[in-house]
Amino acid sequence: MAKKKQKKVSSNTIGTNKKARHLYEILEIFEAGISLLGSEVKSLRGGHVSFKDGYISFHDGSAFLVGVHIAPYDQTGMYDQHDPERRRQLLLHKSEIEVLQSKVDQKGLTVVPMKMYFLRGKVKLQIGLGRGKNVHSKKQDLKDRDIARDTARQLSAYK
Template structure:
């Protein structure tokens, strides 16, 4: 599994409850651009349109070496491919207040197919963000102390 892009902001702003693997419907040279690492997941989100999941705000830059006559929009909504049961479960969860779906990382699986890991998330409050930051610092200090002790 080759990870191309991660959404670090999602881990900071949200508490991830469940994770799902989704396929992407891509056009033209977008796969080449993804392989080149020209992807940004920051500020992207998943929304349901007529019962189908789409990822909005995911930026895939255009490659200069690709066909100049066909340029797909860099920030266009891209359809996600999920099983029907997963879609129904996510629609039910996101209809509850406070839940959302955010892209976590984009990667190529063992069969060299682009996949997007999405997560069912609940927004963190300012207090939760501070608490998780304190916990991260404490863990880092503990690891450093253990390393120093050896």
């Protein structure tokens, strides 16, 4: 009897911005491609990305990812290294850029990177249009999460 092949379950997620939903109320989500160098893609395959101070800026009708740290790739030569904090152009349709830029300018919203992942061999970035939360709403979210956890725990105890 032949053995069945086990499917390899792999996550295509490179990294997530865990603070995005904590600091911002996300109103809309978009998917964008990123213009990267070869050494950056190799580094991303190892999961070496940090969203700590990342945001999206607009300049001359283009969108740029700013403040996201992609670590230098170890196997690259000294002269071929990329700058870990460089601005990276986002690949969005012109209409999407105009919509995002107008909402940021008029309503005081901000665009933050939320998640980076591979899709059919290409690096994609999930970005969110969000409004900053105040301290009260952050505390309320924590309370709601604690209450939901406690009720789920109590319901599972009765089963």
